[in-house]
Amino acid sequence: MSVNYLSVENLTHHYGDVRLFDNLNFGISEGEKVGLIARNGTGKTTLLNILAQILPCDAGSVIYRKGITIGYLPQLPEVNDANTVIEEIFESENPQVIAIKAYEQALESGNHEELGHLIEELDKLGAWDFEARIKQILTQLKITKFDQLIGQLSGGQKKRVALAHILISEPDFLILDEPTNHLDLEMIEWLEDFMSRSKATLLMVTHDRYFLDRVCNEIYELADQTLYHYKGNYQYFLEKREERISTHNAQVEKAKNLLKTEQDWMNRMPQARGTKAKYRVDAFDDLKKRAHSGIQEQSINLDIKAARLGKKIIECFNVSKAFGDLKILDDFNYKFAQGEKVGIIGKNGTGKSTFLNTITGALEPDSGHLETGETVVVGYYRQDGMKIEDDKKVIDVISDISESITLGSGNSMSPAQFLRHFLFPNEMHYVQVEKLSGGEKKRLYLMTVLMKNPNFLILDEPTNDLDIFTLNLLEEYLQNFSGCVVIVSHDRYFMDKIVDHLFVFEGQGVIKDFPGNYSIYHDFKIEEEKEKRKVEKEKKEPVLREKPKDKPKKLSFKEKKEMEQLEVDMEELNTEKETIENELNSGSLSPEEIGDKAKRLNEIMEFLDEKEMRWLELSEIEG
Structure with a gap:
């Protein structure tokens, strides 16, 4: 029987004049792993802050099971x-x-x-x-x-560090707001595995769709001031959400047809509106509300015009770049082609952002040179975003760049029209930037990059803080984009949908061009590692002698001595194994010592396997 850890009743909260959610009721039980999905600006972070008891709600209650511990990782943790x-x-x-x-x-x-x-x-x-x-x-x-x-x-x-602090504390109930931000791909996969095995109950906001798919067994969608519950992972959510919207809109269509009949009655029968007909008048008002409650999916039609791109784009000739002993590029040669979409992956510190700054001319190479075609217009979406004055109005951010934005159709838009195009309604145009959510700021920044009609797009961690719905639309735009795209991202789902090959930064200037998306590369690396371990094991395994046709009944003197030595060796190895295990459990080792000891422990286990196999072979002869 599942134990209830969190009960939320009639939770309501406003932000100024905007009602974020109204009368939310839900519960989370022990062991459930819940992903929270919503559009930017609809109150995801506010809801988490209320559940973490950092922010008071306007109405309703949040009750945790007595005695459980709670850990909260906000987007910007205080340390x-x-x-x-x-x-x-x-x-x-x-x-x-x-x-x-x-x-x-x-x-x-x-x-x-x-x-x-x-x-x-x-x-x-x-x-x-x-x-x-x-x-x-x-x-x-x-x-x-x-x-x-x-x-x-x-x-x-x-x-x-804040994430490590939360994980190490091992709370019963974990609340995580975008935990994969600032993690590289290797760290994300480790965290994914850690959370999958963890017994902690989890409520998490993340835009990482593979993470949602592989870790979460429940999805909550915050929309229309309401919370919708889906008992399954992200793929299940996509299917059931589509069914929910279709069913709801079918009911709305039915209500609209019935409304016509009732409207005729209301128009024809004013004298019938006495006491006996009051129930029908009340029902008409309810019907009218239902008929106007259809779900219109907001979307961004990213039909932004890209400048014409000639044959010559960006060409790198023997480019090298280093900072002291740290090599970033080492004799790098490459010519970008029209329409190619390349993803860049590698551990933090291997020089991904330095590479982007070098090919755009923001940094000079130490040697070699770059040539850029005359028609190239670079649009650079930087990881650290755009420096915008907090007291500046949203519409001024756009109009300061241009009073007219050209679309792919050739038509143009005013700043106000362009903002509506990107899901900023009229009432938000004169709001100060500081009042926007993190995702809304990123969407505004994306507008400033795209409105310059680039034909060579560089996106450095574009998925941070963008909601899943905006990401889906951005992916659709990039798939149809005719120019070049270079992406640095830790979002594996995003990379898989967009890129056709990868630059893999391995450190010290080594960059490998891999033909395929991230999942193909990941599977390739797993198989490569398996093959490597297999070869190493085969090298260490002793070559077993061919058994003679007539197996002797007794061991030779030499074999007896070998068996005695094996027993001595195995005893020594088992003693060393026990010592290392005690040292690893002592908590007194440095990370380097932990790594060395773990490596030696693996070697001992392999030696023991080999010696035990040979000892069994000899003991069979003796028997």
């Missing part, structure tokens, strides 16, 4: 810049953390009586390897300088 990474992680109400702190204090003060009590407590909590687990999670999230001050970290690194 203490004066702490080191490890100090920030240890600022927790987790019982294991509290016990470890008390143990260290007792050790420092020489309080032996307290130490005895705390050793029992640490045993009971299974906390002896806790610090090792902390360092493992931080290392997976590419945070390896544990003594570094938080204030010295980038915004992305701070969010990763």
